[in-house]
Each structure stands twice: as C-alpha cells, then as structure tokens.
Amino acid sequence: MASEEIEKKVELAWLTAFYGGMLTEKQREVLMLHCEEDMSLGEIAREAGISRQGVHDLLTRAARRMFEMEEKLGMAQRFRRMEDGLARCREELRQKRYEDAEMTLDALIRLDQEESNGL
Helix, strand or coil, X not given: CHHHHHHHHHHXXXXXXXXXXHCCHHHHHHHHHHHHCCCCHHHHHHHHCCCHHHHHHHHHHHHHHHHHHHHHHCHHHHHHHXXXXXXXXXXXXXXXXXXXHHHHHXXXXXXXXXXXXXX
C-alpha cells in the first residue's frame, strides 16, 4: 500500500513538471505540499487554510486534469521515450557500436517528426 502511494506521488510530481502550469495556483501549491513535502491531507489543510476535504478535492481534480492532459498530449511519455532512446544511444557509442547508435538516433528523429506532425 505504501509503495503504491509513493508511486502515485512520484507520478503526480512528474506530471506536474509537464502540466503544472495549466493548474490553478492553489492546485499547484497543494500538489507541491503533498508530493514534494510529503505532507498529510490534514497538514496541508492547516497550511493552506482549507478543510481536509477541500485538500482532497483539489488533489483529485488536479490529478484528474493532469492525467487527462497526458492522455491527450502524451508529453511525459514522449519525454520518457526520448530519454530512453538517448540513453541507449549513449551506451551504443560507449561500446563503439556506431552504426547501432546512428540507427537509434534515426529512429528518435523519426519518432519526433511523427509526433510533431500531430501537433
């Protein structure tokens, strides 16, 4: 149970990096206290001057909004794919597998072009 909650907080913090600017200031504040400061709902309620239920509602709406944006835009997933591909390319270069590294870079460029065409 605790590891699931930690994973959810990490995922929310990750999505906040991409979509936090699209949330209200209050939603960002509550998310930061919850995810980064690891404060309980009661602690956040006292800090923010709202009820525990209000904190829960803000977190729920913010999380839902960010997951919906990720589903539609896929920015976080795209970043992860690019990051993974670049790490693979770096490893191929370290191993002096230059043709493999070039193919990996070509695949990343194609992926970027395909995804950019949809925007």
